[in-house]
Amino acid sequence: MPMNVPARSGALDLRPLSARSVVLSLLLGTHPPELPVRELVRLLEGFDVGGSTLRAALSRMVAAGDLRRTDGGYRLSDRLLERQRRQDDAVRPRTRAWDGDWEMVVITATGRGPAERADLRARLSGLRLAELREGVWLRPANLTRALPGDLDQVVQRYTARPDRPSRELAETLWPLGDWSGTARALLAHIAGTSRPADRLAAFAAVVRHLLADPVLPPGLLPADWPGADLRAAYADYRRELIGAVGARVRGT
Secondary structure (H helix, E strand, O other), X not given: OOOOOXXXXXXXXXXXXXXXXXXXXHHHOOOOOEEEHHHHHHHHHOOOOOHXXXXXXXXXXXXXXXXXXXXXXXXXXXXXXXXXXXXXXXXXXXXXXXXXXXXXXXXXXXXXXXXXXXXXXXXXHHOOOEEEXXXXXXXXXXXXXXXXHHHHHOEEEEEXXXXXXXXXXXXXXXXXXXXXXXXXXHHHHHHOOOOHHHHHHHHHHHHHHHXXXXXXXXXXXXXXXXXXXXXXXXXXXXXXXXXXXXXXXXXX
């Protein structure tokens, strides 16, 4: 069953951003992920979020454990720092030369309930593995990341060299045409979007889509794969946003 991809080619997930989503988008892209209150107020005005709406959202986010108060500002909670790490890896994946080996993860634990099974599937998918058949997950061994140690309680890991041609296997595991089509639709949408709130929403969708990129070795990808173009567009936007932050801070 193909994993880690949108449901259909060109389907854009451009949900409107709430005040909470705007705050999280800004902090997840900030290093370190902390901003003063006054700066947050000025920044969110540029994304059509008023001061009273922001203050209410910040209170709810602290209560929910999304943020914690600091001296004069707000910072991502420890729980969301892991989300920032995944986002950073999506934007700048760490790869190595591929020698033809594949990672194989086989689920060995039994007796787990539906919630536990769903959580494990989500974790494996988040690690850019895809399910060949129930309980057997694969990907080319071209990523430098290590699998979390606690997975050893429920899976066994192997290095494999499938007899099936690697490009054919990759096309079975990931519908690459769908991912590519959506990436191109996002690039076209971004090129025609100028309103700050709409651009932030579009690039939030870009990050979600990059999280679903299987990050395959170049030899396994279709021609004209748009992954690098999508990452470059996001990098340009981050520089644009950082410049806007600096301009607003200097204007205080």
